[in-house]
Amino acid sequence: MEIFQAEKTLICTSRVPGLQQTTLRVLRNNLGNKVVATDPVGVREGNWVFTASGSAARHAAGFEVLTDLTIVGIIDNWQEDAS
Amino acid sequence: MEIFQAEKTLICTSRVPGLQQTTLRVLRNNLGNKVVATDPVGVREGNWVFTASGSAARHAAGFEVLTDLTIVGIIDNWQEDAS
Amino acid sequence: MEIFQAEKTLICTSRVPGLQQTTLRVLRNNLGNKVVATDPVGVREGNWVFTASGSAARHAAGFEVLTDLTIVGIIDNWQEDAS
Amino acid sequence: MEIFQAEKTLICTSRVPGLQQTTLRVLRNNLGNKVVATDPVGVREGNWVFTASGSAARHAAGFEVLTDLTIVGIIDNWQEDAS
Amino acid sequence: MEIFQAEKTLICTSRVPGLQQTTLRVLRNNLGNKVVATDPVGVREGNWVFTASGSAARHAAGFEVLTDLTIVGIIDNWQEDAS
Numbered sequence: 001m002e003i004f005q006a007e008k009t010l011i012c013t014s015r016v017p018g019l020q021q022t023t024l025r026v027l028r029n030n031l032g033n034k035v036v037a038t039d040p041v042g043v044r045e046g047n048w049v050f051t052a053s054g055s056a057a058r059h060a061a062g063f064e065v066l067t068d069l070t071i072v073g074i075i076d077n078w079q080e081d082a083s
Numbered sequence: 084m085e086i087f088q089a090e091k092t093l094i095c096t097s098r099v100p101g102l103q104q105t106t107l108r109v110l111r112n113n114l115g116n117k118v119v120a121t122d123p124v125g126v127r128e129g130n131w132v133f134t135a136s137g138s139a140a141r142h143a144a145g146f147e148v149l150t151d152l153t154i155v156g157i158i159d160n161w162q163e164d165a166s
Numbered sequence: 167m168e169i170f171q172a173e174k175t176l177i178c179t180s181r182v183p184g185l186q187q188t189t190l191r192v193l194r195n196n197l198g199n200k201v202v203a204t205d206p207v208g209v210r211e212g213n214w215v216f217t218a219s220g221s222a223a224r225h226a227a228g229f230e231v232l233t234d235l236t237i238v239g240i241i242d243n244w245q246e247d248a249s
Numbered sequence: 250m251e252i253f254q255a256e257k258t259l260i261c262t263s264r265v266p267g268l269q270q271t272t273l274r275v276l277r278n279n280l281g282n283k284v285v286a287t288d289p290v291g292v293r294e295g296n297w298v299f300t301a302s303g304s305a306a307r308h309a310a311g312f313e314v315l316t317d318l319t320i321v322g323i324i325d326n327w328q329e330d331a332s
Numbered sequence: 333m334e335i336f337q338a339e340k341t342l343i344c345t346s347r348v349p350g351l352q353q354t355t356l357r358v359l360r361n362n363l364g365n366k367v368v369a370t371d372p373v374g375v376r377e378g379n380w381v382f383t384a385s386g387s388a389a390r391h392a393a394g395f396e397v398l399t400d401l402t403i404v405g406i407i408d409n410w411q412e413d414a415s
Binding site: 252290299301303304319321324325 | 348351366369400
């Protein structure tokens, strides 16, 4: 599972039906790369989180949701470092 | 789910039957890497989109389609940055 | 789906039974990285192609074939660029 | 399967139900990248381990656990090198 | 499928039951990155091989084995180059 910091909610009006009305969140890793994940946990901007991918992502978001990345937990304390 | 900017439609006469007559779109990420995705949303060149991979890609494209990457939404506003 | 240029056929006498007698092709991306894919399309050396991975690769190659990468189409016109 | 060195246990109070009370471990590869894995083996900080991803990760952790990375073995002797 | 050169057998006493007594092999790609794969083919140190990942890896190793990477063939002739 990968580690990211939560950024803003993603606004997306035009989407496939399979995404439903799921909350989408932009995440940023420590190299600055950004991805989009479904958020069943309810994170806030700035939280450090970790994600599950693949079929685990779909099960975690509710299996009907056609995502490949889902936030599965918020890390209680995280020191971002240079690595 | 990853973030890309849509480029041109891909012209591909010779393909496996499992791809059917699906619309194929060239996508480009912010590092300049290009990939090919199926497009059930109907994007235009220049749109910023995000994609689902794996079995979610096949479900989003119609499960019979043998793709591993499908556009699942168009981002309403996106500022490309250096990250 | 990723974009590659076809190189030579791969010669492989010793293989697992699950690969059967499938044609194997060396592919090269625009960074020079090489991978091996099954080829149900019948490409020629120098063709630009795109591939499906994961379970889509197995369905495209005939589901019994134990591959994780299959050529699913030949691109009609492709200009390799520096990206 | 990838090779990592075990770091500290991850503290995560807020998580999806599908992760259950599984032990989570921060792992670090030889480039310094950090990921999170479930740990059914019981590793100690400093151990060199290898992991399975995808559906194998879920089977190894107990199939109900919504992980995409699970520690599946501890390497008896490992010399980290520059590679 | 990816291309690797076989290195030593991996010694691993403490492992999850799902890995069984499978032979494990350290592989090295042309960038020097090392991974671990199950080996149903019986390779020797120095052989150039290619691997299948994901569910294909489990089928190739015997479906009960919880691996995500399996050696599926030995390449008859391979010239490592700088790419």
